[in-house]
Amino acid sequence: MGNILTWIDHHQQMIYIVVLMVFLGIEVIGRVPSVLHTPLMSGANAIHGVVIIGAIIVMGRANQDNYIALTLGFLAVLLGTLNVVGGFVVTDRMLEMFRKRK
Amino acid sequence: MGISILTVCYLVGSITFIIGLKMLSSPVSARKGNLIAAAGMSVAIAGTIFLYKDDNGEPLHNYGWIFSGLLIGAIIGTIVARKVKMTAMPEMVSLFNGMGGACAALISIIEFGHAIDHLKSSTGIEVIQTSYQNDFRIFLLICCAGLIIGSVSFAGSMIAWAKLNGKIRDFAFKGQHLFNIFLLLVILGLASYLIGSLPAGGKMIFYLIFVLSLLYGILFVMPIGGADMPVVISLLNSFTGIAAACGGFLYNNMVMLTGGILVGAAGTLLTILMCKAMNRSLKNVLIGSFGAKTPATQAGHPAGTYKEISVSDAAMVMSYAHKVMIVPGYGLAVAQAQHACHDLEKLLENKGVDVKYAIHPVAGRMPGHMNVLLAEADVSYDKLLEMEQANEEFPGIDVVLILGANDVVNPAAKNDPSSPIYGMPILEVELAKTVIVNKRSMKPGYAGIENALFFQPKTSMLFGDAKKVLQDLIAEIKSL
Structure with a gap:
C-alpha cells in the first residue's frame, strides 16, 4: 500500500496527464460527425503508432551481442513503423476523397 | 541541451x-x-x-x-x-492496429529480458535486493500490462482482419464465453502472482502470460459476428492506445503517454457511439454473438414469395420517378460499384429525377464506410442523408433502390422482439412507394437473418452483382 502511494506521489504529473487526456480524448471525439468515423478511427490508429518511440528506445539500448533483443527490437521498430506510416497514409487517402468535392 | x-x-x-x-x-x-x-x-x-x-x-x-x-x-x-482498395479499408485499419499491438508487446518482452539479464540470474527473478523490489514490482506491473493488452490487441486484430477478409469464419464452441472469462482470470492471476511474490520461475510465467494473452485475443474475437466487427476493431484500437501508454510509463515518455491515452479514451468513446448506433450495449456485442441466436429466429420467419423485376422495368420505374433514394450497403462495396452508382445518379438527375442517398451509420463494415466509398466516386456531400433525415423523407420517395444492404433495412428490428437485431434503428424504406432490392441472391445478410422486407408486395428483387446491375440499368435508361 505504501509503495503505491509513494509511486503515485513520484508520478503525480503523469497521473494528472492521464486523467486530463482521458477527458480530452472524449471531448475531442464527441463532436466528430458520423461520416468521418472511419477516417477518425484510422487517424487514431496512426496516432497510437507513437509506440514506435518505445521500440526505437529499446532497440537503441540493446547490447550489440544480444541477438534476441536486437531481432525482437528490429521487429518492433518495423511493426511500429508500419502502424505509423500505413495509418497516416491510409487516413490521408480516405480524406483526400472528402476534400475533392469542396 | x-x-x-x-x-x-x-x-x-x-x-x-x-x-x-x-x-x-x-x-x-x-x-x-x-x-x-x-x-x-x-x-x-x-x-x-x-x-x-x-x-x-x-x-x-x-x-x-x-x-x-x-x-x-x-x-x-x-x-x-x-x-489497398477502398473496400478493404476496414481490414487495413485492423491490420495496422495489430502491428501497433505487437510492437507494444515486443517492447514489454525485450524490457523484461533486459531486466532479467540485469539481475544476472538465468533461472528467475528471485535474487533481488529488498530495496530494489518495490521498483521492480512497479516495473513488472507496467510490463505485464503492456504485454497483455498489446498481445490481445495483436491477436484480436489479426482475427478481425482475417474475418473481414473472408479468410476465416465465425467460430464458437459451447461455453466459450465462460472459457474466455476463465482464461482472462488465469492471465490476471498469473500476472498478480508474478508481481506479488516474484517467484523463482518468473521468466516462464511471463512467457506463459504472453502465450495465453495471444490465445485470449483469438478466442475473444472468434465468436463475434461480422456485423459487429467495426465495434471490435474500434475497441482493439483503444486497447493498443493503452498499450502504447504503458510504454509511456515505462520510459517516463510524455508523448507516448499522451498519444496512447488520447487514443485509448477516444477509441473507447467511439466504440460506445457505435454500439449506440446499433442500439446495443457493449456487453451484448461481446457476449451475445449474432450467430448463436440465428436458428431460433429463422424458424419464426416463414419464407414467403418474392417477385423479381427485370432491368428494363426497373430502369423504366426509376426514370419516371420524381424522387429516388439509393440505400447503399456492403454489396456496393464488394462489387466496387460506387462509380457506376454515381453515373446512375448523374443520368437520373439529367432526366430531372431527384436522387439522394440514405446512409445507415453501420452500413458496410465500418461506420462511415459508405461515405468514404461514395466520396471516392465524387458523390456530392449534401446528397448523403443520415438515417434520421432519410427516415423523414421516405414517405415522399417514389423509388428506393437498395444496393446490397440488408440488415439495416430489416423491419424485424422494429416489429419482431425475438429478432437478434430487434431495437436497432433502421432505414424505414417500406414507407416509400416502391422498393427495388439489388442482391446477389436470396441468401440472408451478414447477421444471418431473414428479411421480411423482401416478401412485401411493394418490394421487387433485382438479382445480380451490384456493379453489373447498375451498368445494365444505365444502358437501359440511356436507350429509353
Whole structure:
C-alpha cells in the first residue's frame, strides 16, 4: 500500500496527464460527425503508432551481442513503423476523397 | 541541451496529436489535421533517434538496425496503404492496429529480458535486493500490462482482419464465453502472482502470460459476428492506445503517454457511439454473438414469395420517378460499384429525377464506410442523408433502390422482439412507394437473418452483382 502511494506521489504529473487526456480524448471525439468515423478511427490508429518511440528506445539500448533483443527490437521498430506510416497514409487517402468535392 | 530539445519535440508531438484529432472532426480541416499529426509524429521520432539519452546519459546505438527497420516499415507501409482498395479499408485499419499491438508487446518482452539479464540470474527473478523490489514490482506491473493488452490487441486484430477478409469464419464452441472469462482470470492471476511474490520461475510465467494473452485475443474475437466487427476493431484500437501508454510509463515518455491515452479514451468513446448506433450495449456485442441466436429466429420467419423485376422495368420505374433514394450497403462495396452508382445518379438527375442517398451509420463494415466509398466516386456531400433525415423523407420517395444492404433495412428490428437485431434503428424504406432490392441472391445478410422486407408486395428483387446491375440499368435508361 505504501509503495503505491509513494509511486503515485513520484508520478503525480503523469497521473494528472492521464486523467486530463482521458477527458480530452472524449471531448475531442464527441463532436466528430458520423461520416468521418472511419477516417477518425484510422487517424487514431496512426496516432497510437507513437509506440514506435518505445521500440526505437529499446532497440537503441540493446547490447550489440544480444541477438534476441536486437531481432525482437528490429521487429518492433518495423511493426511500429508500419502502424505509423500505413495509418497516416491510409487516413490521408480516405480524406483526400472528402476534400475533392469542396 | 539535447534533452531539453527532445522535451520540446515531445511537447510538439503531443500538441499536434490533440490538434490533429480535433481537426479530424470537420470534413474541411480533416486532411490537414491528419498531416499535422503526422508531422508531429515525425518530429517526435526524429527527436528520439538523435537526442534520446538514457538514465546514465548514454545516447542510443544500433542506428543501422533502427534505420533499416524504419526504412523497410515505411516502404512496405506506404505501398500497402497506397495499393489497398477502398473496400478493404476496414481490414487495413485492423491490420495496422495489430502491428501497433505487437510492437507494444515486443517492447514489454525485450524490457523484461533486459531486466532479467540485469539481475544476472538465468533461472528467475528471485535474487533481488529488498530495496530494489518495490521498483521492480512497479516495473513488472507496467510490463505485464503492456504485454497483455498489446498481445490481445495483436491477436484480436489479426482475427478481425482475417474475418473481414473472408479468410476465416465465425467460430464458437459451447461455453466459450465462460472459457474466455476463465482464461482472462488465469492471465490476471498469473500476472498478480508474478508481481506479488516474484517467484523463482518468473521468466516462464511471463512467457506463459504472453502465450495465453495471444490465445485470449483469438478466442475473444472468434465468436463475434461480422456485423459487429467495426465495434471490435474500434475497441482493439483503444486497447493498443493503452498499450502504447504503458510504454509511456515505462520510459517516463510524455508523448507516448499522451498519444496512447488520447487514443485509448477516444477509441473507447467511439466504440460506445457505435454500439449506440446499433442500439446495443457493449456487453451484448461481446457476449451475445449474432450467430448463436440465428436458428431460433429463422424458424419464426416463414419464407414467403418474392417477385423479381427485370432491368428494363426497373430502369423504366426509376426514370419516371420524381424522387429516388439509393440505400447503399456492403454489396456496393464488394462489387466496387460506387462509380457506376454515381453515373446512375448523374443520368437520373439529367432526366430531372431527384436522387439522394440514405446512409445507415453501420452500413458496410465500418461506420462511415459508405461515405468514404461514395466520396471516392465524387458523390456530392449534401446528397448523403443520415438515417434520421432519410427516415423523414421516405414517405415522399417514389423509388428506393437498395444496393446490397440488408440488415439495416430489416423491419424485424422494429416489429419482431425475438429478432437478434430487434431495437436497432433502421432505414424505414417500406414507407416509400416502391422498393427495388439489388442482391446477389436470396441468401440472408451478414447477421444471418431473414428479411421480411423482401416478401412485401411493394418490394421487387433485382438479382445480380451490384456493379453489373447498375451498368445494365444505365444502358437501359440511356436507350429509353
